[in-house]
Amino acid sequence: MSENARATAEGVDAASEDRTCYCPLGGVMDLLSRNYAIQVICVVGTLRPVRYGEIEATFGEVSSSTLSTRLNELTEAGMLARERYAEIPPRVEYDLTTDGEELCELLLPLLRWVEDRGPSEQ
Amino acid sequence: MSENARATAEGVDAASEDRTCYCPLGGVMDLLSRNYAIQVICVVGTLRPVRYGEIEATFGEVSSSTLSTRLNELTEAGMLARERYAEIPPRVEYDLTTDGEELCELLLPLLRWVEDRGPSEQ
C-alpha cells in the first residue's frame, strides 16, 4: 500500500472501492492466527537453529500434535526450514528461512510490546 | 518504507543468549489471533476516526456479528475507543486508544509485508 492512500472524510463513499483492503489476508496471516504460531517463529528466531525438543521445552504446555502441525504449516509456508540429520538418535533442526527472518523481525517487537504491558487488566 | 527494518542477523543472534519464554501469551495476543482482529486495528488506524459502516464496507465479506464481536473485544482490551453520538440516525465512531496506536504501529508493517509477498508464494 502506498502512503498517498490517505483517508479523508471524503474517502468514505469510496470505501468499498479504492481503498486498501486488508481483508484478503494471505495464507501467512491465516497461519499466524493459529495457536502458538507467532511464538514459534520468534522462538526459532531466537534460538536458531533449534531442535524440536527445545521448542517443545520452551512451551511447556503445548501438545506435540499441535506443535508439530504448526511447525509443518510454517515450514510449508516457507517461513521455516527443516534440516534432518540421519543420525541415531535422530536429530532435526529448525531454522528461519530468509522470509522467516523478515517475518520474525516484525513479530519480535509485537511480542515484546505485549509482554511489556503485562497481563492487562482487560 | 522505514529504516528500522535493518535489525539483521545481529539482533537475532544477540537474543540467542536469553531464554525468554513467549508461551504465556497475554490476552492481547489471544485477541489478535481472532479472525480479522489485526486488520480491524489497521483499518481503524488508517481511517480514524471511522464509523462502523465504513469498517464493514472495508471488509466486504465479514458478518456483522463477527465484526461486532471483534470490535467489542478490542474496545474492552483498551485498543479501541468507541464514541457514540446521540443523533438520528445513530452514529458511532471508532478510534485507536494510545495503546491501540502503539499496537497499530507494530501491525501495519506486518500487514504490508504480507501484502508485498502476495499470495503467489508457493
Place this chain on the structure above:
DNA sequence: CAGAATCCATTCGGATACTG
C-alpha cells in the same frame, strides 16, 4: 445506522497412542 442475540456447521487443538 449500529449493533445484540441466537443457532449451528466448521475448525481447532489437546490427549492419547503409536512409529522410524
Place this chain on the structure above:
DNA sequence: CAGTATCCGAATGGATTCTG
C-alpha cells in the same frame, strides 16, 4: 528423539433475525 494418527470436546465465526 521427533514426530504422526486418531478421537473428540471446545471454541470460533457465519447466517439470520431482531432492536434502540
